Amino acid sequence: MSKIDIKSLNLDELKDLLQQIGDKPFRAKQIYEWLHVKLVSDFNEMTNISKQLREQLKEISEITNLAVVNKLESEDGETTKFLFRLWDGRVLESVLMKYHHGNSVCISSQVGCKMGCKFCASTIGGFERNLTASEMLDQIYCIQRISGERVSNVVVMGTGEPLDNYDNLVRFIHMLSDENGLNISQRNITVSTCGLVDKIKALADENLQITLALSLHAPNDTVRKQLMPIAERFDIDSAINACIYYYEKTGRRITFEYSMVEGINDLPEHALELYKRIKGLNCHVNLIPVNPIKERNYKQSQMKSIQNFKNILEKYRINVTIRREMGTDIDAACGQLRKSYMDKTSD
Numbered sequence: 112m113s114k115i116d117i118k119s120l121n122l123d124e125l126k127d128l129l130q131q132i133g134d135k136p137f138r139a140k141q142i143y144e145w146l147h148v149k150l151v152s153d154f155n156e157m158t159n160i161s162k163q164l165r166e167q168l169k170e171i172s173e174i175t176n177l178a179v180v181n182k183l184e185s186e187d188g189e190t191t192k193f194l195f196r197l198w199d200g201r202v203l204e205s206v207l208m209k210y211h212h213g214n215s216v217c218i219s220s221q222v223g224c225k226m227g228c229k230f231c232a233s234t235i236g237g238f239e240r241n242l243t244a245s246e247m248l249d250q251i252y253c254i255q256r257i258s259g260e261r262v263s264n265v266v267v268m269g270t271g272e273p274l275d276n277y278d279n280l281v282r283f284i285h286m287l288s289d290e291n292g293l294n295i296s297q298r299n300i301t302v303s304t305c306g307l308v309d310k311i312k313a314l315a316d317e318n319l320q321i322t323l324a325l326s327l328h329a330p331n332d333t334v335r336k337q338l339m340p341i342a343e344r345f346d347i348d349s350a351i352n353a354c355i356y357y358y359e360k361t362g363r364r365i366t367f368e369y370s371m372v373e374g375i376n377d378l379p380e381h382a383l384e385l386y387k388r389i390k391g392l393n394c395h396v397n398l399i400p401v402n403p404i405k406e407r408n409y410k411q412s413q414m415k416s417i418q419n420f421k422n423i424l425e426k427y428r429i430n431v432t433i434r435r436e437m438g439t440d441i442d443a444a445c446g447q448l449r450k451s452y453m454d455k456t457s458d
């Protein structure tokens with residue numbers, strides 16, 4: 112894309128742009144509303160903007176949009192997976208989950224991922240590129256347009272490591288929670304990371320109110336290194352300490368994600384060790400039965416091991432839930448739908 116990516120500009124930047132082309136800055140608010148509230152993807156739809164200004168904007172800028180490649184709805188109707196095509200032909204996936212408290216969208220932050228976690232389908236084809244702020248917003252905007260229902264929660268838990276795309280992520284969060292845009296409360300936005308310690312600390316200093324989720328998946332470095340290469344770069348203590356810093360700066364309770372893999376991280380001694388590591392922290396542990404992917408032979412923990420693990424943590428008064436599996440009938444594991452599509456198209 113050689114033209115200006117107008118949907119990635121915040122309101123002040125849009126005002127500057129209008130000033131530069133000799134127009135009134137107050138028009139910026141109207142254009143911002145067309146892009147981020149009325150969710151249009153064509154300058155011609157901006158009916159209160161003069162034709163001359165629309166033509167000028169078309170010449171220097173572009174409005175990103177996503178094309179729907181595939182849409183799969185789970186049998187219970189609660190989960191819909193979307194496969195989208197970007198302007199450069201690359202594909203990404205996003206998920207709409209309908210809860211009684213509102214609609215939540217899980218978005219991707221990168222095309223592919225370079226982090227190499229052993230059980231994750233998103234990383235198998237490697238890393239392709241970062242998503243821009245507009246491409247992250249587009250996933251939510253498209254789903255809201257297609258479903259006709261307001262999105263109230265956003266989780267950055269799809270393909271990619273959001274903190275490896277730091278500047279675009281922070282821009283995206285500001286724009287998503289902007290009162291002139293969709294105005295989604297920062298408290299309803301969750302960012303999940305495999306644990307880039309320096310970036311967690313930087314995020315803590317941004318003065319945001321989003322929830323941070325750390326993908327922990329192990330009670331110690333030995334087990335963590337078996338599952339996540341990032342554990343070679345940052346040890347478990349430094350990852351947890353970065354979360355403590357995040358809590359101290361923001362007052363936001365930390366979520367620890369723990370994908371349960373049979374025989375690897377689901378034993379009672381793991382639960383006990385985990386408790387000792389996180390005791391005293393204002394946190395919540397989310398136990399996720401791992402979704403097996405065909406490229407790896409990791410098995411999902413038995414439900415009785417997961418329940419036992421939960422009971423042990425609860426005995427020590429750790430806040431813990433087992434994540435309800437949603438949409439297992441539609442390639443629910445993160446990156447799986449995109450991976451199936453890539454496999455088919457490369458035949």
Ligand SMILES: C[S@@+](CC[C@H](N)C(=O)[O-])C[C@H]1O[C@@H](n2cnc3c(N)ncnc32)[C@H](O)[C@@H]1O
Pocket residue numbers: 228230231232233267268269270271272273303304305325326368370399400401402403404444445
């Ligand atoms: C796909 S990642 C994206 C966000 C970020 N890169 C991270 O690792 O936290 C979101 C969560 O999904 C988990 N995950 C990935 N593959 C999974 C699988 N096959 N089964 C269960 N959880 C999985 C990750 O460990 C992580 O906690």
Ligand code: SF4
Pocket residue numbers: 224225226227228231232233234269270271272305
């Ligand atoms: S779990 Fe997250 S960091 Fe790890 S490979 Fe998957 S997307 Fe990347």
